[in-house]
Amino acid sequence: MDSIEERAEKKKELRKKAMQLPLSPGVYIMHDKTGEIIYIGKAKALKNRVSQYFGSDRNHEEKVRRMVQNVDWFEYIITDSEFEALVLESSLIKQNQPKYNILLKDDKGYSYIRVSGGSWPRITEVKKMEDDGAKYIGPYLSSWSIKQTVDSARKIFRLPDCNKKFPQDFGKGRPCLNYYIKQCCAPCRGRMGEEEYNEAFQQALDFIKGGSSTSVRALTAKMEEAAGNMEFELAARLRDRISAINKMKERQKVVASRVEEQDVFALAQGETHTAFEVFRFTGGKLSDRESFLTEGCQPDPEARSEFLRQYYGIRDRIPPVIALDGEIEDRELLERWLSEKRGRAVHITAPQRGEQHQLVQMCRTNAAESIAQHTGTAGRDASALDELRRLLGLEKAPAYIESYDISNLQGGENVAGMVVFENGRPLKSAYRKFKIKTVEGQDDYGSMREVIRRRFEEYKAHQQEGDGTGFGRLPDLILLDGGKGHVAAVQPLLDEMGIAVPLFGMVKDDKHRTRAIALTGGEIAISSTRRAFTLVSSIQDEVHRFAIGYHRQQRKKAAISSTLTSIEGIGQTRAKALLKHFKTVANVAGADLRELETAPGMTKPAARRVFEFFHGSLEAEGETGAQSPEN
Structure with a gap:
């Protein structure tokens, strides 16, 4: 591995070469020492874009910093326009699969529904056909929709999805949870005949082949016939299956669109990864859903643009409407590129209200859930952190937040409390208390400066220890209990100490409730971002409780001590x-x-x-x- 001095020299050399590039549109190709292509990008002006990589690291996200550290040389291709650069970039990325580009695997193979043979048959979703004596229905393009259909059929008609074999496993063990929540008829109990099972199985197969409406009509006719023949037990079973189908149809209406054909995209960013969620609508119904988790974080407009270029580079179907959860870089270029690929006009939108906005929000919630599963946190917490990231314009979701509050009584017993929230939850082992030492009287600004200085002096003393929860860890975000005055008082101190951590204040209204986020130039309202609001309110309430509790403790000690003195x-x-x-x-x-x-x-x-x-x-x-x- 190169030394720090060697990397600095190499970076200086690369910047010198970049400054000699033309101000023309084109594609640039980054190589490592082995000659492998590690990143491909497009530029409106090659000189301006490429030289940015080899400037100050403070302007780059972590993923870009790591890429730049591995660049040994670069080449470029000049194009006649930025649009041609976009088309060429897409083609080169598809060919070379560079490690630092967003890379999506084209795994959209066909899916099938497998119907096993013999007695007590089963229905399953599979990726390929086998020569195993079973019957196969398909192929289908969307594995997600087929899985949903098979799962729905099994639940509605109460078919087992376990690995037990019948009749061999009759009476062996107790029924599973599905039986008790009425999602399985539990043949394993040995109380169901093969004829009754096959009746439910055939109805499930008819449901899969004919759809819910056809299935309801057929089941209704059979239910009326059974009732006429006074077969009330059979009629009741059919009635329950019709009711289950109708309930499923009502749930599906929740995820529907008035736009006949469209794709909906949303992203959520964590501390180290970005999740993308795609809802694909056909005929106004959700027909497919895809989730992608990619390494690294970058500004949302860039991330959306790069993802769409990759996604539609490996997809044949392009809809007339693409709805996004926010702004996108190069929107007009992407619309032109997608329109040419489709052969008809494609429009990219970022809806702000109504049904389309609700679909985008639902898509974003699912993207946050992917981040939550990756980090092992709750989906609500991951969503709140991503909302806070967007609201404050942060580079990544603030997984580790420190918050500070000053407490005193007319300048007496001046103390401060520091609380920590990790992944949206209080981390009480990292809480700290401070006695104000250098400030006399009621000077909250001076007290806050003292606390912040002492905290980051400790960081510089302990940062080599790699302490994951103490002063040796740098927070992703600092929140002060106070307005823009507190931020203005503390920000110059952080700059002076070389601490590049985002700093904001938490503002209360006249009823002592969280109202806004403060920065040096003004305030950001947070009431419209529900989960971010709840998180910030929790942090402000907790740091106030902690600081005032410590202050009362010190006052009590002082009162006790004064009795003896x-x-x-x-x-x-x-x-x-x-x-x-x-x-x-x-x-x-x-x-x-x-x-x-x-x-x-x-x-x-x-x-x-x-x-x-x-x-x-x-x-x-x-x-x-x-x-x-x-x-």
Whole structure:
């Protein structure tokens, strides 16, 4: 591996070469030491775009920094237009699959429905046909829709999806959970005949082949016939199956679109990965769904643009409408490219209201769920962190958030609390308390500057230790309990210390509820982003509770300590020693003279004064209560 000096020299050399490139549109190709292509990109002006890579690292996301560290040389191809550069870039990426581009695997093979032969048959979704004596229905392009159909058929007609074999496994073990939630008829109990099972199986097959409407008509006719023949048990079973189909149809209406044919895209970013979700609609119904998890994070408009270029580079079907969850880079170029591929006009939109916006939001929630599964967090927390990232314009989701609050009473017992939220949840082992040392009186700005300085001085002292939860870890976001004044007071200090962590304030309304996020130039309303609002409110409430709790604790100690220090000859040092030894003032008051004399730091005269403070004068007690030896 190259030394830091060698990498700096190589970067300087590459920037010099980049500055010699023409201001023409084209494609640039980055190579590592082995000559392997590691990144391909397009540019409107090659010189401007390529030279940016070899400038300051502070302007790059982590993924780009890692790519630049591995670049040994680059080449470029000049094109007549930026559109031609986009087309060429797509073709070259498809051919070379560079490791630092977003790469999507073209795994959209056909799917089939397998119908096993023999007695007690099963229905399953498979990727390929086998010569195994089973019957196959298909092929189908969407594996997701086929899986949904097979799952629905099994649940509606209560067919088993386990690996048990019948009749061999009759009576072996208890039925599984599906039986108790009425999603399986549980042949394993041995109480169902093959004829009854085959009836349900054939109805499930008819449902798959003919669709829900055809199936409902056929089942209704059979139910009426059974009722007419007074076969009420059979009629009840058919009634329940019709009801299950209708409920399924109602659920499907939730995910429907008035636009006949369209694709809906959304992304969610975590700390290290980006998840993309795709909903594909045909005939106004959700016909396919795809999820992709890619390494690295980048600004949302760039990420959307790169993803769409990759996605439609390996897909034949292009719809007339593409709905996104936000802005996209090179929208007009992409619309032209997709329109030429489709042969008809394609429109890219970012809906802000109505049905389309709801579909986009649903798509985004599912993308956040992919991030949650990857990080092992709850989907709601992942969604809240992604909302907060978007709201504040952060490079990545803030997985590790530190928040600070100052607490005092008219400048007395000035303290601060620091709380930490990791992956959207309190990390109490990382909470810290601060006594303000250098600020006198009620100066919240000065107190906050002292706390932040002390915290990041500790970071610089411990950063080599790799402490994952202590001062050796740099947070992804700092939130101060206060407005833009607090941010303006602290931001210059962070700049001076070289700490590049996003800093914002949390503003309360006149009812002490979270109202907005503050930055040096103003405020960002957060009420419209529900999950981000809930998260920030939780953080603000928690840091306030923690700081004020510590302040009350210090005031109580001070009050207790002042009781002892009011005794002649008992200063702060002796008072602290007594409290440490006896734990409470009540225990000090209840101690006898001998116990006080033997306590750490005490002398006999001091012990006598403490005893007399709580019990009265020893001389007075001797005069009234002691008896003469002569008596």
